[in-house]
Amino acid sequence: MKKTYILLISILTFFSACQKDAGIDNGFGKGPGAFRLEKPSVQSETEIPVIVTKGAFGLEPSTFSIRIDQQGADGTYTKHMSFVSYSAMIDSGMPLVLPVGDYQVVASSYDQTAVDGQVSETPYFEGKQDFVIEEKTVTSVPAFTCTFESVGVELRLSDQFKAKLEAEPLNYSYSVTVYDGEASWTFNPDKHTKPAYFLNDCKDLVLKVTVKLDNLTYPERTYYVCNSNTDKVSIGEYYIITLDAGEAETKGLRLMTKCIGE
Numbered sequence: 001m002k003k004t005y006i007l008l009i010s011i012l013t014f015f016s017a018c019q020k021d022a023g024i025d026n027g028f029g030k031g032p033g034a035f036r037l038e039k040p041s042v043q044s045e046t047e048i049p050v051i052v053t054k055g056a057f058g059l060e061p062s063t064f065s066i067r068i069d070q071q072g073a074d075g076t077y078t079k080h081m082s083f084v085s086y087s088a089m090i091d092s093g094m095p096l097v098l099p100v101g102d103y104q105v106v107a108s109s110y111d112q113t114a115v116d117g118q119v120s121e122t123p124y125f126e127g128k129q130d131f132v133i134e135e136k137t138v139t140s141v142p143a144f145t146c147t148f149e150s151v152g153v154e155l156r157l158s159d160q161f162k163a164k165l166e167a168e169p170l171n172y173s174y175s176v177t178v179y180d181g182e183a184s185w186t187f188n189p190d191k192h193t194k195p196a197y198f199l200n201d202c203k204d205l206v207l208k209v210t211v212k213l214d215n216l217t218y219p220e221r222t223y224y225v226c227n228s229n230t231d232k233v234s235i236g237e238y239y240i241i242t243l244d245a246g247e248a249e250t251k252g253l254r255l256m257t258k259c260i261g262e
Contacts, residue, residue, distance in 0.1 A: 032097050032098060032099050032100065032133070032135070032136075033097075033098060033100055033133040033134050033135055033136060033137045033138065033139060034095035034096060034097050034098065034133070034137070034138040034139070035068070035095055035096045035098050035103070035105075035131065035133060035138070035139050035141070036094055036095040036096075036138055036139070036140050036141075059109055059123070059125065061086060061107075062085065062086045062087045063085045063086070063087070063109075064085065064086050064107045064108060064109055064125075064146070065082065065083065065084055065085060065107070065108050065109075065110060065111040065114075066082065066083045066085070066086055066089050066105065066106070066107055067079055067081075067082040067083075067105070067106040067108075067111075068080050068081050068082065068096075068098070068103055068104075068105050068106075069103060069104045069105075069106065070099075070101055070102070070103050071101065071102040071103065071104065077104055080098070080103065081096075082111070084111075086107070095138050098133045099133065100133050100134060100135050101132075101133055102130070102131075102132055102133075103130070103131050103132070103133060104128055104129065104130050104131070105128070105129050105131065105141060106126065106127070106128050107126070107127050107128075107144075107146055108124065108125060108126040108127075108146070109122060109123060109124055109125040109126070109146070110122055110124065112124070112199065117183055118180075118182055118183035118198060118199045118200055119180075119183040119184070119185045119196055119197065119198045119199065120196070120197060121192075121194050121195070121196060121197070122197065123148060123150050123152065123195075123197045124148075124149050124150045124197060124199060125146040125147065125148055125149060126146055126147065126149045127144045127145055127146035127147065128144070129141050129142070129144040147236070148236055148238075149199075149235055149236070150197035150198060150199060150235065150236075151180065151197065151198040151199075151200070151201065151202075151205075151233055151234070151235060151236075151237055151238075151239070152195055152196075152197055152237070152238035152239065153178050153185070153195060153196050153197075153198065153205065153238075153239050153241065154195040154196075154238070154239070154240050154241065155176055155187040155193070155195075155241050155242075155243060156240060156241065156242045156243070157174075157242070157243050157244075158242065158243065158244035158245075160244065160245075161174075161243060161244055161245045164213075164245075165189060169189070170215070171212070171213075171214055171215040172212055172213060172214070172245075173188070173189060173211070173212040174187075174188065174189065174209070174210065174211045174212070174243060174245065175187070175188045175208075175209070175210045175211075176188075176207060176208070176209050176210075176241065176243065177207070177208040177209075178196065178198075178205055178206070178207055178241075179205070179206040179207075179208070180198045180200055180202040180205055180206075180233070181200070181202045181203070181206075182200050182202075183198060183199075183200070185198075200235075201232065201233055201234045201235050202232070202233045203226065203231075203232050203233070204224040204225060204226045204232075204233065205224070205225040205226065205233055205239065206222065206223075206224060206225075207222065207223040207224070207225060207241065208220055208221075208222055209221045209222075209223065209243070211243075211245045213245055225239060225241070
């Protein structure tokens, strides 16, 4: 079962949901109307599933990028304007003056076109809302929700292995590379320890695992991970990989995975 984690962005109306302030002459001139967004709000920690909290994500809606797309005659949307953040949009002056027409506002935790690769340490949330601009009218958009549009992968270490790493960092180590068919991310104690967020779904997550135990590096092992209920990996899922490496003499290596929502 797909599990969706949500971050609430409230784009509140000036008076009430989906209202238009009709007949207001704000110096638009003939033709354009205007668009107003109030400050977004964040869903409380108690409303977010326990595995993913606001603190863990560290997201602030005022930093979400905002894009306004205009709908063409063929029904497709093209970018009309964009802002690096909600705060930047507010600083530009509100309400925004737009030509009469049909639009869609898109809020996201970051602009995918502005980053390299299809995986990062920043979770991708996105929400969309359609609206219409009418002549000399200020349109206020109702609240909408930005949903978790990533595949989250978190690496956890067993207490036993973590203790060995802390006590003997030169003799114990690990490398776990996760590949979704398009992008890869390598967890290791020196660089990447935080969860990674992939932007694509896939049939399996391929894990390449190497461990160093008591100064002996063991051959790489390959694992294939997916949601056992669907036999695939889908956007909106969050995978926890637990690495448990025992003493060198036992040659112990155990990898456990869990998909939140299974």
